[in-house]
Amino acid sequence: MPHRERQHWAEVMRRQLERRRARTQPSDARLQQRANALNLKLFGGRLSWSSIGYAEMNHLWGSCTFTEGSIRISKRASSLPEWVIDYLLVHEMAHLEHSAHGPEFHEMENLYPLAERARGYLLALDSSTGGA
Numbered sequence: 001m002p003h004r005e006r007q008h009w010a011e012v013m014r015r016q017l018e019r020r021r022a023r024t025q026p027s028d029a030r031l032q033q034r035a036n037a038l039n040l041k042l043f044g045g046r047l048s049w050s051s052i053g054y055a056e057m058n059h060l061w062g063s064c065t066f067t068e069g070s071i072r073i074s075k076r077a078s079s080l081p082e083w084v085i086d087y088l089l090v091h092e093m094a095h096l097e098h099s100a101h102g103p104e105f106h107e108m109e110n111l112y113p114l115a116e117r118a119r120g121y122l123l124a125l126d127s128s129t130g131g132a
């Protein structure tokens, strides 16, 4: 293969790899986008937060600091189906208004139609991986 052609194919393959990596990398921008959509659809757009993104977390699927309004979703969750990630977002978003898992919290969380199913999914997943 002539040198120029080899270079061309090396370039094509490099770009393909980059695209694949971009697809599998957890994207904070995408998370933010989904949170905005869920906020509008379920909460009439009334929620606001200071930041949202993926973070390394070993034991939790997500976290929300009630006072600062910063939402973190575990990087482990980025490979889950999108409807489960949406549930995790809704859960953390509900914490923006209620710090504890009380009845009002659950009322907000359950505005997401697949909340019950997602809870079951995560429970099954947690028990199959030894709760890790």
Ligand SMILES: [Zn+2]
Pocket (backbone or CB within 6 Å): 091, 095, 101
């Ligand atoms: Zn919670």
